Amino acid sequence: MTTFIPGPELLGSPRGRRLPGWDAASLLLANRSLDDETDVLVAGAGPAGLAAVTALWHLGVRDVVVLDPSGRICGTFFDRVNALSQSVLRSPYEHHPGAEGHRDCELLDHARLSWEQLTDVERHQVRMAQSGQRGVVPLDVFEAFVMHLARAHQVADRGRTGRLLSIQRSGTALLAETTLGSVRAGAVVLAMGEQPSEAPARWNLPNPLPATIRHWHTSADPVLGPAVVVGSGLSAAHLIARQLQQGGTVTWVQRRSERYQCADVNASFFRPEGRAHFSRATRDGRAALLRQHRQPSIMFEFRPLLQSAERDGRLRVLRNTEIAGITGDAERAELTLEDGSRIPARGVLLALGTSPADVSEVLGHACQGSPADLDVNDATLELTAMPGVFLTGAQAAKAVGPASRNLDGHRVAAQRISRAIVAASAGHRPERTAGQL
């Protein structure tokens, strides 16, 4: 396996360019009421939901409703990367959210159509990708591409701003309760993404949080003064980099359960042989692989900045450290460590990672026990306990493997789900109106 070692120059991609195809309105979900019936309800308009809609589109399934509380296609995704001041994706060019196996314009072509506005570093990444090497994608390119995908597959027209509340079986269809009312669906795809992890209760965080204590996704504003960053993943790296680039000092707390690792998910999991390796593993073996690859990781591009800042004292790293509590008011915050020492700061930034959104409330009695124990058909990603309901994105990790959280995993999941939905439509939905799926 080739190790991917990107350099720090990748972090210099500009953000906010209006590349060819850019049109913010393309991402706004239609502001209409729900119809009584639909062939497929997709809960979540993030990258996983978008992949599902485009895959269904290419199989002729057009009666689709996409429901998302943010009101925008990939709205939460872009809000989060913007809050981190992130300007490049970790994914390579071949991972894109379009449909598998169709002659659509791909992400790499889209970048080349934007050639005039790309920097030399970005152009070099395109050339790397054309040569079969890994080349990372500027967020500006990705954003314009998502807008293009949304328009080509008329996703916004199929969208509604709302939240899925529950699903229950109703004859051979499913009855979905949403914040916009109820809708009968032939199938439901749960693409509900990931939620930022909560801080442990023992930290006794003030409630509500003062402005000096923030979760990573809530604001793009830097801390004006000494900052503490808690966490060891990519989000933590972005927050630290932003503070350092603003001339600030940072104390970086890596908890015992965390380790700073310059690594990425093993690339083999994105290939058919990697997925086969995962699918052959036992239930316990899969759980172990997922634990191993859920470790936070920071890519190599941050290393020179972090190392030089640690050498010259702008960055103080507390490794293998546990936190006893965090207090704060409108002016300052303070961390207390387990050994009793205190770290005063102008702000504490919490980058505690994410975990798959809990779908148990939506599924009700069909979800006995932990959501992680939900049994999913590997080939179709259909829930065993509730036929007609499919999982994609982070929720499909047990079937797709560590790649499920990645754009490429979304595409694989979308292909399996869309084929299963079309196959099931050939006679298994007797209550559907004639002419519909």
Next chain:
Amino acid sequence: MTTTWMAVDADTGEETGIVLLALDTGRLLVGLGAAAMLSSVSELAILVEEAEHTGVLGRPYDSLLTHGAHMWTSMRKALDNCGVFALKRPGDPRGAWRRLHPAVDPALPGAARSTVALATACVYRREQVDDHSRRAMNGYR
């Protein structure tokens, strides 16, 4: 020695042109039919793909295809008169673009930048484009 290796400082028009050379012939003809709407080749390529999905780009996709086929047929004579079809087509697309595009440009005086770019791609793929044009003018997509 001149190299046609893919440089990071490649000309913008050339880079988008290479993408055009690989488009389906139907998309080339639709692009030609719609080129008057947009001078940006990149924007046009993106809109043509969206139109192939949705069936509309200002007017119905099939109507743009037929219009593009007629445009190709009518501009073919001008291109021939300027000796464009006598030029050898190098096997590598980048080299082909560098040879054909400067020849197509003066053969279509007054044409929009996007029209010249699409016409260059049609010249490069003319056997397939001719065939698709004939079918399009007979009502086939």
